[in-house]
Amino acid sequence: MEEITFVLIFVLQSLIVKSNAFLQYEVRVKENDEITLRCVEKRTGSRAIQWLKGSLILTTNNKVHKHNSHLLVDKPSPEEWNLLVSRITKSFTDVYTCRVKQGEILSNVTLIVETGPRIDVSVSTPEQTYFTEHSHAILKCKVSGEPPPKITWKRGTSETEIGITGESLRIPHIERYATDVYICYVNNTHGDVKRRMMVNVTFGPEVTVMNSTLHSSAGEEVFLVCRIQAYPLLDAYWTNNTNEIVKDSWKYTLHKEKEDNIPVTYLIMTIKPSISSINDTGIYTCFGVGENNLKNATVKLSIS
Ligand SMILES: *[C@@H]1O[C@H](CO)[C@@H](O)[C@H](O)[C@H]1NC(C)=O
Numbered sequence: 001m002e003e004i005t006f007v008l009i010f011v012l013q014s015l016i017v018k019s020n021a022f023l024q025y026e027v028r029v030k031e032n033d034e035i036t037l038r039c040v041e042k043r044t045g046s047r048a049i050q051w052l053k054g055s056l057i058l059t060t061n062n063k064v065h066k067h068n069s070h071l072l073v074d075k076p077s078p079e080e081w082n083l084l085v086s087r088i089t090k091s092f093t094d095v096y097t098c099r100v101k102q103g104e105i106l107s108n109v110t111l112i113v114e115t116g117p118r119i120d121v122s123v124s125t126p127e128q129t130y131f132t133e134h135s136h137a138i139l140k141c142k143v144s145g146e147p148p149p150k151i152t153w154k155r156g157t158s159e160t161e162i163g164i165t166g167e168s169l170r171i172p173h174i175e176r177y178a179t180d181v182y183i184c185y186v187n188n189t190h191g192d193v194k195r196r197m198m199v200n201v202t203f204g205p206e207v208t209v210m211n212s213t214l215h216s217s218a219g220e221e222v223f224l225v226c227r228i229q230a231y232p233l234l235d236a237y238w239t240n241n242t243n244e245i246v247k248d249s250w251k252y253t254l255h256k257e258k259e260d261n262i263p264v265t266y267l268i269m270t271i272k273p274s275i276s277s278i279n280d281t282g283i284y285t286c287f288g289v290g291e292n293n294l295k296n297a298t299v300k301l302s303i304s
Pocket residue numbers: 095105108109110
């Protein structure tokens with residue numbers, strides 16, 4: 001009795017093993033390529049053979065029910081029921097099973113379609129963004145691709161790597177000097193793409209003068225130098241000792257200099273040589289106009 005039970009269990013086990021011994025594998029294929037998924041029916045006969053994508057029935061014997069322009073049942077021998085999948089798109093990533101209709105599974109293939117990296121622009125940081133100085137800035141690059149792509153952040157026109165990887169670049173307490181172009185560089189084994197994001201840090205005007213008191217002799221050329229920092233800077237000007245806005249004229253020259261990369265402007269006002277007189281003694285004021293406020297700095301000029 002014990003022997004019989006043992007034999008029975010053995011037979012049952014081998015049956016289970018046998019019924020489990022279908023073809024099972026994973027295959028990777030590049031978008032637009034083609035691939036043959038293998039299926040072998042050893043007991044060739046009158047049984048109908050089907051291919052399924054997930055739970056969707058694709059084929060029955062030689063007949064293709066779905067994706068007709070991509071699928072073909074390939075029979076190099078009577079036992080084989082291979083599925084030829086061509087012009088593959090991303091949506092073909094799935095589990096494919098070949099089975100006897102309503103019966104045993106013959107093969108189970110996981111198909112992974114590999115694609116080059118893509119950036120989903122609609123959920124990534126726009127190409128131009130503004131952050132208020134000292135706020136918490138986050139730049140995002142949402143990507144897709146198979147194998148999952150790597151994201152590397154770079155900065156500036158020279159595209160220097162900044163040592164940050166992953167979909168978010170965080171800049172806590174962002175400062176004005178962080179104003180620059182940032183690049184999210186995305187790659188996998190099938191290629192690379194990138195997105196440039198211009199980041200401008202906004203802050204109110206800060207105005208300083210080089211010399212807040214100046215002494216000069218009549219007839220000497222006088223230079224008043226003002227340094228204005230602001231982003232955005234809407235306007236910058238000098239007023240003279242009669243509180244009028246200084247313009248280029250027979251008497252004055254105005255010269256503006258900007259620095260690259262940092263939002264600094266120098267506004268230099270000159271009283272031309274052999275023009276200045278004691279009547280030019282007084283307070284000169286330099287103004288910087290920002291989006292929400294106005295700042296100034298003064299020079300006390302005395303001419304003797
Ligand atoms: C087929 O393969 C997939 C992925 O490996 C698995 O999840 C699924 O259970 C398998 N199906 C069968 C019947 O073994």
